[in-house]
Amino acid sequence: MAKSGTPFTLGVASGEPLPDGVVLWTRLAPDPLNAKRPGGMPDRTVSVRWQLAEDRGFARVVQSGTAAARPDWAHSVHVRVAGLRPGTEYFYRFSVDGHVSPVGRTKTAPAPDSADTVRFCFASCQRYEHGHFTALRHLADELPDVVLHLGDYIYEYGKPKQPRPGRYVRPLESEAECTTLAAYRRRYARYHMDPDLQAAHAAAPWITLPDDHEVRDNWAGTLPGNGGSPSAFLNRRAAAFRAYYEHLPLRVRPTGPDLRNFRLRPYGRAVDFMIVDARQHRSGPDMLGREQEEWLISKMKTSTARWKVLAQAVFFARRRFPNGASSADAWDGFPDSRARVLAEAPDGLVVLSGDVHNNWACDLRADWADPESAALGVEFVGTSVTSMPPDTDAKAILELNPHIGFFDGHRGYVSCTASMDDFRADYRVVDYVDRRGAPVSTVAAFRVEKNRLRRIDL
Ligand code: FE
Ligand code: CA
Numbered sequence: 001m002a003k004s005g006t007p008f009t010l011g012v013a014s015g016e017p018l019p020d021g022v023v024l025w026t027r028l029a030p031d032p033l034n035a036k037r038p039g040g041m042p043d044r045t046v047s048v049r050w051q052l053a054e055d056r057g058f059a060r061v062v063q064s065g066t067a068a069a070r071p072d073w074a075h076s077v078h079v080r081v082a083g084l085r086p087g088t089e090y091f092y093r094f095s096v097d098g099h100v101s102p103v104g105r106t107k108t109a110p111a112p113d114s115a116d117t118v119r120f121c122f123a124s125c126q127r128y129e130h131g132h133f134t135a136l137r138h139l140a141d142e143l144p145d146v147v148l149h150l151g152d153y154i155y156e157y158g159k160p161k162q163p164r165p166g167r168y169v170r171p172l173e174s175e176a177e178c179t180t181l182a183a184y185r186r187r188y189a190r191y192h193m194d195p196d197l198q199a200a201h202a203a204a205p206w207i208t209l210p211d212d213h214e215v216r217d218n219w220a221g222t223l224p225g226n227g228g229s230p231s232a233f234l235n236r237r238a239a240a241f242r243a244y245y246e247h248l249p250l251r252v253r254p255t256g257p258d259l260r261n262f263r264l265r266p267y268g269r270a271v272d273f274m275i276v277d278a279r280q281h282r283s284g285p286d287m288l289g290r291e292q293e294e295w296l297i298s299k300m301k302t303s304t305a306r307w308k309v310l311a312q313a314v315f316f317a318r319r320r321f322p323n324g325a326s327s328a329d330a331w332d333g334f335p336d337s338r339a340r341v342l343a344e345a346p347d348g349l350v351v352l353s354g355d356v357h358n359n360w361a362c363d364l365r366a367d368w369a370d371p372e373s374a375a376l377g378v379e380f381v382g383t384s385v386t387s388m389p390p391d392t393d394a395k396a397i398l399e400l401n402p403h404i405g406f407f408d409g410h411r412g413y414v415s416c417t418a419s420m421d422d423f424r425a426d427y428r429v430v431d432y433v434d435r436r437g438a439p440v441s442t443v444a445a446f447r448v449e450k451n452r453l454r455r456i457d458l
Contacts, residue, residue, distance in 0.1 A: 005030045006099045007041070007075075010189060011198030012092070014106035014205040015249030017146055017265070019086035022106050022205050024050060025249035026094050028075040032189040033173045038074045038182065039189065045070045048077050052084075052092045056103060062090070069096075074185050076246040086111035087268070104202040107145050110268030115420050118267045121204075121428075122148040122311070123413040124211070124354025125384035126197070127155045129168050131433025133196035135385045135412045138428060138440035140196075140203035142415060146265075147204050148273070150354040151211025151313040152387065153244070154178075154187050167388055169434045179236055184243035192247060196436075208248050209261050209275055211313035211355060215240040218329055221282040262292045264299055271418045272305035276312040278331070287337035297344045307348045307418045307448075310341075314355045316379050317362035317403060322396040330355070342366075342376050349377030350423060350448060352414075356381060357389035359414075359427050361406035361446055363453055368403050375451040380425045382414040386433045405453050408443050423448040424456070 007028035016023045028048065031040025046069045054060040063083070069075040077094065084090065087110040094101040110116045121144045126133055139147065159168060159175035173190040174183065191197060200206075212218050215237050218225035224233035234257040241254035252260055261277035276296055281289025288296065300308055310316075315330040316338065326332035342364060351364065360381035367373035383389075394407040410429035417424045426445045430438035445456040 007039075007096060008094065008099060008101035010192035010247075011201055012094065012101050012104040013201035013249045014092065014104055015207060016251045017107065017109040017205045017207075019109045019111050020084050021080065021082040022084070022090075022108060023249040023251055024052070024077070024079040024081060024092050024104070024106070026077050026101055027192075027246065028069050028077075028096065029189060032193055033186055035186070038071075038185050041071065041075045043071050046075060046096060049095045050077070050079050050092060052081055052090050054090060056091045056105070058091065058093070074243075074246045078249065080251065084108050087114055087116055102198070102202055105143065106205045109146075109266065110270075112266065112268065114268035115270065116268055117417060117419040118146075118271045119144050119415075119417050120146045120148060121413050121415045122150055122352050122354075122382050123385050124150040124313070124382055125152040125357055125387040126191070127152070127384070127387040128191055128194070129159070129170060129172050130388050131169050131386035131411070132436045133194050133200070133385055134430050134433060134436060134438045135428070135440070136200035137196040138430070139413050139415075140199040144204050144415070146267070147200065147206045148311050148352065149206055149208040150311060150352060150382065151209055152213040152354070152384075153208060153210065153248070154191055155213040155387070156184070156187070156216055156240070157213075166434060178240075181239040181242060184240050185246065188243055188247040206249065207265055207273065207275060207311075208250070209277065209311065209313060210241070210244055210259070211279060214244050220279055220329075262295060266305065269305060270420055271307045271309055272299070272303045274299050274303075274308060274310045276310060278312045278314055282334075285334060285336055287331060287334035293337065293340065296341065300344050300346045300349070303346060305348070306420050307350055307423050308346050309350045309352060309418070311352045314353055315360075315381060316351045316353055317364060318368045318401065319397065319404065320400045322393055322400065345376040347451065349451065351377065351379040353379060353381045354384070357384040357387045358392060358394070359383040359406065359408040359410065359412070359429070359443070360404060361425070361444075361453055363403045363405060365403050368401070371402060377451050378446075378448050378453050380414055380416075380446070383408070383410060383412050383427075383429070385413065386411055405455070406444055406446070410443060412440070412443075
């Protein structure tokens with residue numbers, strides 16, 4: 001281990017909360033962008049000490065131990081802590097060779113019989129070179145119970161030959177597109193050196209779900225999205241998922257190119273988070289794959305939580321564009337899959353999504369064209385943290401799609417409060433990301449009433 005600098009240059013994180021446990025994460029990287037040895041670490045296993053306490057000053061340590069940081073996993077550390085109290089805040093830190101990491105705050109999920117209100121934020125699409133993660137700094141200030149990240153945690157792109165104005169405001173570690181494990185690792189290191197991203201991880205546990213750019217633009221199932229062969233692509237997907245795991249507090253490792261992302265995270269009686277992977281299992285006209293779809297429908301049918309929060313990456317409601325087109329990379333490309341899910345929509349269905357780099361809010365209806373048809377739930381589409389949006393004729397889209405009730409074109413995140421009798425979503429936005437320090441404001445807020453959007457006067 002290098003005797004000089006701290007190995008905790010990438011911060012700390014926690015995630016995957018259960019009523020009795022969380023996963024704690026860090027990665028040792030004294031020289032995070034080193035191109036020869038990942039993180040600048042020696043090629044041997046290093047033992048890392050961890051502590052979990054009830055207080056930020058570590059006067060009341062409740063658990064501690066050591067974990068192995070192995071070179072084949074880029075010296076990342078994943079500690080699965082169990083035996084904790086439900087709905088409880090804890091603090092954690094790591095140490096090695098006299099170096100002590102920053103302190104992270106985490107929180108376990110509520111007990112199954114708890115009627116506690118759940119406060120959570122969700123975010124997506126944080127393209128490093130497009131700007132500063134100021135939105136994540138404001139998210140951290142809210143100290144939510146849990147953060148959902150709905151994909152495009154990194155972007156694999158290299159530097160464009162001629163970046164559009166305002167779209168390369170801070171440099172990547174490499175101007176090349178990521179295709180290898182070494183390159184993905186350095187890209188994650190670049191991101192995790194960001195102080196606002198570190199603050200957001202240190203403020204709350206995260207539940208994360210990859211979308212396309214953790215691997216490659218618009219990949220789907222076994223296909224790379226550029227006409228390339230599945231076999232070469234699956235090697236790349238394996239490298240990308242391995243680096244994803246190495247840099248996030250996940251409970252399960254990838255196995256080759258496969259990473260099981262769909263999972264249930266119960267939050268007491270108020271919320272069941274149903275995390276759904278709408279990319280990896282695509283095949284033909286099928287969005288989720290049979291196993292995942294059956295899993296989701298059984299969870300929707302058996303959930304007794306007040307709010308069934310279906311968290312996934314891409315636009316769920318129908319969205320017609322003025323030229324008559326619709327997005328093939330969203331649920332509009334898989335209408336039969338969407339219809340099968342909506343046919344089982346439970347009372348209290350709230351869909352969360354990202355991917356499109358703008359804020360939207362939608363009513364989910366039995367008949368998209370008929371406002372009088374059955375209300376099946378709502379969808380909150382969160383904007384990007386930094387990624388620049390496509391050119392969007394929002395006015396025309398709102399007119400063509402009467403079930404879509406809201407558009408906003410800022411960068412930001414969404415802050416939600418779910419109680420036994422109310423679900424509220426606040427769209428939190430910043431005015432600029434090309435420099436740090438933008439203040440945050442709430443551009444719109446909604447509650448869910450009888451499975452419909454209701455705008456709140458601010
Ligand atoms: Fe994106
Ligand atoms: Ca995406």
